[in-house]
Structures are given as C-alpha cells and as structure tokens.
Amino acid sequence: MTTTPTLDTLKASLEAALGEQIQSIKNELGELTVTVKAAGYEAAAKTLRDHPELAFEQLVDLCGLDYSDYGNGASPVAEGPRFGVVSHLLSISKNQRLRLKVLCPDDELPLVASVTPIWNSANWFEREAFDLYGIIFEGHEDLRRILTDYGFIGHPMRKDFPTSGNVEMRYDADAKRVIYQPVTIEPREITPRVIREDNYGGL
Incomplete structure (x- = not known):
C-alpha cells in the first residue's frame, strides 16, 4: 500500500519524536499504526499528545486484544506476547489520525500503564479492557469491572x-436473593440440517 504525502510526513514526525520507543510503523487501511514498547508506553502517549507536530488531543477508542491462535498460528504475532492494547487517536488541529498499539510483556499478568491521566476518555475503555480481557492498567484510579457483574468469574x-x-x-425463592452456582448447561455440538435443492420437499 502506497503512503500519501500526509502519511509520509506523519511517519517522519513520529520517528523523530518517538525515536527508539517505536517497535514498528505500518500503513494499514490508509492509517498509520505505530507499535511502541510497553516500558515507554506512557511517555510515548504524552509525546503524541504534547508534541507540536503531532498534537493528538483526543483518544477516540481503546480496546484490548487477544492474539492467541491468531491466524491459526500462521502469523508471527502468535509467537509473541498474547495480549495487547490498541488506541485510536485524533488530532483535530492537524486533521490526522493514528492507531497506537502496545503489547503486554507478561501473558500471565498482562499489564501496561494507564493513559487515563493523559486522555481522560480512556477511563471507561480501560475498565472495559480489564473486564473483558483481564488487562491491568497500572495507575488507573478506579480499575473495576464495568460490563459484567461482581460475581462474574473470568474474562x-x-x-x-x-x-x-x-x-x-x-433467583432463589427460599433464600430470597440471587445466587451463583456452577454452570449446569451440558456442552453439545449442534450440526445444522442441510437441505439439498434436488430433494427439497420430497420431490
């Protein structure tokens, strides 16, 4: 995919501003994706917001990623860290967008810095990524579940x-309260009935 002059300029600005914090820069779907090291994630986020040539004032979205079995093992990502975080950034003053990616170094305890102090819109997004993927955002002041309930187990x-x-x-009528119990549903595989046109309706 060829890059436009605007994306070329943004790429050069990113390389100059972030330097060795960058792991990779790719042009994906007409938008740059910059992957930064987990250790420098917070510093990179501040640079992306405050650098005059970048000025990404807004975080539009943030979500967790689980790369296990990605592409059925065909992707090199499957051999690296399992969990990651992707943010979509917007610079209104520069009229440009950026996808920021960071991979969690430890699969057993996926942890990266919180960017909520940098973009307060990340607050609920980080809580969602914690709830659904179990990713810990260090420095988040209120990291708790947001979509599942308090008795939920797992991510x-x-x-x-x-x-x-x-x-x-x-709901237990005797106890007069909601109770939690192990799942009683028996796992089963349902194979759909296939109807062939030549035998449809018994013809």
Missing part, C-alpha cells in the same frame, strides 16, 4: 473463555 473476550461461562446466576 469473557479471552479466546480460551468457555462459551457457556463458568458460573450461572438465578
């Missing part, structure tokens, strides 16, 4: 999370 967007979940809840 439902992880690729190894069971389809039926780990626990189920129901």
Whole structure:
C-alpha cells in the first residue's frame, strides 16, 4: 500500500519524536499504526499528545486484544506476547489520525500503564479492557469491572473463555436473593440440517 504525502510526513514526525520507543510503523487501511514498547508506553502517549507536530488531543477508542491462535498460528504475532492494547487517536488541529498499539510483556499478568491521566476518555475503555480481557492498567484510579457483574468469574473476550461461562446466576425463592452456582448447561455440538435443492420437499 502506497503512503500519501500526509502519511509520509506523519511517519517522519513520529520517528523523530518517538525515536527508539517505536517497535514498528505500518500503513494499514490508509492509517498509520505505530507499535511502541510497553516500558515507554506512557511517555510515548504524552509525546503524541504534547508534541507540536503531532498534537493528538483526543483518544477516540481503546480496546484490548487477544492474539492467541491468531491466524491459526500462521502469523508471527502468535509467537509473541498474547495480549495487547490498541488506541485510536485524533488530532483535530492537524486533521490526522493514528492507531497506537502496545503489547503486554507478561501473558500471565498482562499489564501496561494507564493513559487515563493523559486522555481522560480512556477511563471507561480501560475498565472495559480489564473486564473483558483481564488487562491491568497500572495507575488507573478506579480499575473495576464495568460490563459484567461482581460475581462474574473470568474474562469473557479471552479466546480460551468457555462459551457457556463458568458460573450461572438465578433467583432463589427460599433464600430470597440471587445466587451463583456452577454452570449446569451440558456442552453439545449442534450440526445444522442441510437441505439439498434436488430433494427439497420430497420431490
């Protein structure tokens, strides 16, 4: 994919401003994706916001990633860290966008710095990534579940999370409260019935 002069200029500005913090820069879907090292993630985010040639004042979106079994093992990403975080940034003053990616170094305890002090719009996005993927955002002042309830076990967007979940809840009339219990659904595979046109309707 060829880069436009605007993207070429942005790429040069990123390389000059971030230097060795950059792991890679790619042009994907007409937008630059810059991957930075986890150790320098917070500093890189501040630079992206404050550098006069970049000026990414707004964080539009932030989400977690689970690269396990990515591309059925065909991608080199599958051999690296499992979890990552992607943010979409917008510079209104420069009329440009950027995708910022960071990979969590430890699969057992996926952790990166919080960017909420830099862009306060990251607050609920980071809580969502924590809830759904179990990614810890160090420095977040209120990191707790936001979509699942307090009795939920696990992180439902992880690729190894069971389809039926780990626990189920129901109202107990005797106890007069909601209780949690192990899942009682039996896992089964449903194969759809295939109808062939030449035999349709018994013809």
